[in-house]
Amino acid sequence: MESRIERLCVEKGLKMTGQRRVIALVLSEADDHPDVEELYRRASRRDAHISIATVYRTVRLLEEKGILEKRDFGGGRARYEPTGEDHASHHHLIDVDSGKVVEFANSDHERLVRAIAERLGFDLVSHRLELFGRRREQPRRDRGALPDSEPAPLGANP
Amino acid sequence: MESRIERLCVEKGLKMTGQRRVIALVLSEADDHPDVEELYRRASRRDAHISIATVYRTVRLLEEKGILEKRDFGGGRARYEPTGEDHASHHHLIDVDSGKVVEFANSDHERLVRAIAERLGFDLVSHRLELFGRRREQPRRDRGALPDSEPAPLGANP
DNA sequence: CTAAGTGCAAAGAATTTGCAAAACG
DNA sequence: CGTTTTGCAAATTCTTTGCACTTAG
Numbered sequence: 464m465e466s467r468i469e470r471l472c473v474e475k476g477l478k479m480t481g482q483r484r485v486i487a488l489v490l491s492e493a494d495d496h497p498d499v500e501e502l503y504r505r506a507s508r509r510d511a512h513i514s515i516a517t518v519y520r521t522v523r524l525l526e527e528k529g530i531l532e533k534r535d536f537g538g539g540r541a542r543y544e545p546t547g548e549d550h551a552s553h554h555h556l557i558d559v560d561s562g563k564v565v566e567f568a569n570s571d572h573e574r575l576v577r578a579i580a581e582r583l584g585f586d587l588v589s590h591r592l593e594l595f596g597r598r599r600e601q602p603r604r605d606r607g608a609l610p611d612s613e614p615a616p617l618g619a620n621p
Numbered sequence: 622m623e624s625r626i627e628r629l630c631v632e633k634g635l636k637m638t639g640q641r642r643v644i645a646l647v648l649s650e651a652d653d654h655p656d657v658e659e660l661y662r663r664a665s666r667r668d669a670h671i672s673i674a675t676v677y678r679t680v681r682l683l684e685e686k687g688i689l690e691k692r693d694f695g696g697g698r699a700r701y702e703p704t705g706e707d708h709a710s711h712h713h714l715i716d717v718d719s720g721k722v723v724e725f726a727n728s729d730h731e732r733l734v735r736a737i738a739e740r741l742g743f744d745l746v747s748h749r750l751e752l753f754g755r756r757r758e759q760p761r762r763d764r765g766a767l768p769d770s771e772p773a774p775l776g777a778n779p
Numbered sequence: 780c781t782a783a784g785t786g787c788a789a790a791g792a793a794t795t796t797g798c799a800a801a802a803c804g
Numbered sequence: 805c806g807t808t809t810t811g812c813a814a815a816t817t818c819t820t821t822g823c824a825c826t827t828a829g
Contacts, residue, residue, distance in 0.1 A: 478828055480784060499819085514786050519819060521784095535693055539794090540818065556738060559746050569737055572730075576752055579727055580714060585754030588717050592750050594734055596743030636803055636808060657794085672811050677794060697819095698793065 466491035468530060468545060475528045482506070482513045486521045490531070490545055496555075496564055498540040536564070536593070556594040624649035626688060626703060633686045640664070640671045644679050648689070648703055654713075654722055656698040694722065694751070714752040 465473075468487035472479060489505045497505070503518045522543050525531040534542045536557060547553060553568040572592065580587040623631075626645035630637060647663045655663070661676045680701055683689040692700045694715055705711060711726040730750065738745040 478783060480826095480828070482785075512786090516787075516820080517785060523820090535695075556741055556743060558743070565741055565743075567737065567741060569733075572733055572737070575727075575730055575733060576750070579725060579730070580752050580754045581757070583714055583723055583725060583754075584757050585714060585716070585723075585752070586757050588753045588755055590750065590752045592734070592748065594738050594743070594748045595746045596738045596741070597746055599739070599742050599744050638803070638809060640810075670810090674795080674812075675810060678809080681795090 468525070471530045472525070472528075475530070477524070477528070481510065482517050483521055485510045485513060486518060490525075490543070493544070496534055496536070496542040496544045498542045500540065502543070552589075554592040554594070556596055559595050559597055626683070629688045630683070630686075633688070635682070635686070639668065640675050641679055643668045643671060644676060648683075648701070651702070654692055654694070654700040654702045656700045658698065660701070710747075712750040712752070714754055717753050717755055 466484075466488045468491045469479065469484055472483065472487055477483070485506050486502065489502055489509065493502075493505075499515065499518050499522060502522065503513070503515045506513045506518060522531055522533075526533050526543070529546060531543045532546050534544060534555070536542060536555070552573065553566050554572075556565045556567060557563070558565070576590050576592075577587050580590075624642075624646040626649045627637065627642055630641065630645055635641070643664050644660065647660055647667065651660075651663075657673065657676050657680060660680065661671070661673045664671045664676060680689060680691075684691050684701070688704060689701045690704050692702060692713070694700060694713065710731065711724050712730075714723045714725060715721070716723070734748050734750075735745050738748075
């Protein structure tokens with residue numbers, strides 16, 4: 464069967480090679496923000512006949528087609544995530560201790576940035592917002608040392 | 622005499638070499654967001670005995686000391702700007718047509734992002750906001766092609 | 780078939796680093 | 805004087821590309 468990203472590729476009229484299908488599948492399954500190296504690793508697990516050059520070429524292509532979005536969270540390498548199914552833009556909060564990324568959307572914020580751009584004499588084309596934060600001290604909740612654990616992604620709208 | 626950045630370096634106990642003094646001066650004069658290549662160019666104009674490796678090392682050092690801030694506006698290279706004298710954070714609007722950068726600050730925005738982080742269970746450590754926009758159609762104002770020149774920074778607070 | 784995609788290894792671009800010489804404090 | 809810093813060139817890291825070979829449509 465056909466992964467979500469593969470379907471989008473077909474819609475855009477892209478030639479579907481074996482390697483593209485695998486990369487599309489890996490991307491469809493990802494709910495994080497892998498870099499090219501990581502995509503290559505995941506794809507290779509599925510099919511060893513994929514070179515990293517092809518991964519680079521494919522993500523670039525899919526980005527041009529609007530199927531993927533490139534992110535830069537620092538650390539030198541570009542990271543990718545599928546463009547949201549909903550068209551609502553979302554942003555990222557990076558936990559400075561664990562490096563984990565939480566996504567959120569906020570309509571007040573969308574409104575505000577649009578207004579700011581306008582005040583400066585510009586039409587807003589796009590924008591990006593990244594928050595860097597530290598998990599808030601919990602009021603009462605006993606546990607030992609708190610290593611890396613899974614954060615709960617959620618919306619932040621009123 | 623001593624440039625602003627040089628003074629900050631001394632305060633931080635950094636050894637002031639000739640090349641650091643020049644780089645500090647160049648940074649003190651800059652009111653834009655030069656990349657390393659550009660800093661090297663400006664510094665070389667003042668003193669030819671500076672290598673680009675030293676500029677890279679210096680900029681990294683000053684960033685660690687909190688004297689400089691690294692920015693990434695896309696385009697592959699890191700850009701730098703002195704940490705603001707006031708502690709108010711400011712952000713950037715990048716003109717997608719000309720590449721020009723306009724700075725702005727907005728207290729509503731600061732409040733909002735703090736609230737968003739809190740709602741997600743985090744204390745906000747820092748954040749960055751970048752707007753990409755296109756100059757709004759002016760009612761009437763003729764001009765030819767507009768190459769890279771200095772944009773007019775301004776505040777956007779109510 | 781034939782234009783488009785792939786692998787490989789080499790090329791690029793940005794940044795870092797090892798080492799001997801030079802300079803700050 | 806002993807660190808620290810610098811220059812230079814070589815090394816790293818991430819990404820792109822040229823070219824001969826495959827393949828989807």
